Amino acid sequence: MDSANMIGFLAGALTTVSFLPQIVKVLKTRDTRSLSVSMYGLFTLGVFLWLVYGWIVHSPPVIFYNALTFLLSAALLAAKIRWH
Amino acid sequence: MDSANMIGFLAGALTTVSFLPQIVKVLKTRDTRSLSVSMYGLFTLGVFLWLVYGWIVHSPPVIFYNALTFLLSAALLAAKIRWH
Numbered sequence: 204m205d206s207a208n209m210i211g212f213l214a215g216a217l218t219t220v221s222f223l224p225q226i227v228k229v230l231k232t233r234d235t236r237s238l239s240v241s242m243y244g245l246f247t248l249g250v251f252l253w254l255v256y257g258w259i260v261h262s263p264p265v266i267f268y269n270a271l272t273f274l275l276s277a278a279l280l281a282a283k284i285r286w287h
Numbered sequence: 288m289d290s291a292n293m294i295g296f297l298a299g300a301l302t303t304v305s306f307l308p309q310i311v312k313v314l315k316t317r318d319t320r321s322l323s324v325s326m327y328g329l330f331t332l333g334v335f336l337w338l339v340y341g342w343i344v345h346s347p348p349v350i351f352y353n354a355l356t357f358l359l360s361a362a363l364l365a366a367k368i369r370w371h
Contacts (some may be wrong), residue, residue, distance in 0.1 A: 207343040210336050217333025224325035234321040241308035249301025254296050259291040 215268035222275035226282075235283045243280035250276055299352035306359035310366075319367045334360055348365035 204212075229235055250273045258263030312363045313319055326351075340350030 207340060210343065211340040214333050214336035214340055217329050217336060219333075221329035221333060222325045224329070225323040228323045229321065232321065237313065237316065237318040237321045239309040239312045242305045242312075245305035245308070246299050249298050249303075249305060252298035252301060256291060256295045256298055259294065 212264060215226065215264055219268050219272045219275070222272065226275060226278055229279065229282045229286075233286050235279075235286050238279065238283050240280070240283045240287070243276060243283055247273065247276040247280050296348060303352050303356045303359070306356065306363065310362055313363065313366045313370075317338060317370050319363075319370045322363065322367050324364070324367045324371065326366055327360060327367055331357065331360040331364050 209224055229238075250269050253269040254266060254273055257263075313322075334353050337353040338350060338357055341347075341353055
């Protein structure tokens with residue numbers, strides 16, 4: 204694997220995994236007051252479109268990371284709506 | 288512009304713009320309690336690596352969107368550290 208792909212995979216892993224500590228914090232505290240529902244609404248929609256993009260251009264890493272990020276972001280959106 | 292690129296640009300625009308309502312909310316309320324500092328630390332680092340990736344593969348949209356997202360995410364990280 205060349206250096207560009209290695210950096211791309213690491214970048215994708217970091218931006219995807221980064222949502223886990225936010226989910227853990229929200230589950231522990233049930234406090235979503237300072238989270239923006241508009242952010243997670245727009246972000247979840249945007250990540251879904253990245254997923255569609257990855258499907259059209261047949262890019263496994265774009266599909267893989269955005270599918271995961273979609274689930275994590277949608278979970279935070281649901282938590283914000285539930286515990287606003 | 289073909290449909291894939293249109294969807295890619297729209298996806299990039301949404302995931303980038305999505306940080307603006309969170310920044311506005313944090314600036315208004317100064318409340319960052321339920322934001323996770325680990326999320327914004329990991330996410331900002333990941334977006335920086337996407338920027339490096341875009342530079343290496345000479346992809347203007349990846350460079351453009353990740354440069355913007357880096358600034359917005361770094362601003363939220365700074366706000367969280369300042370008003371934790």
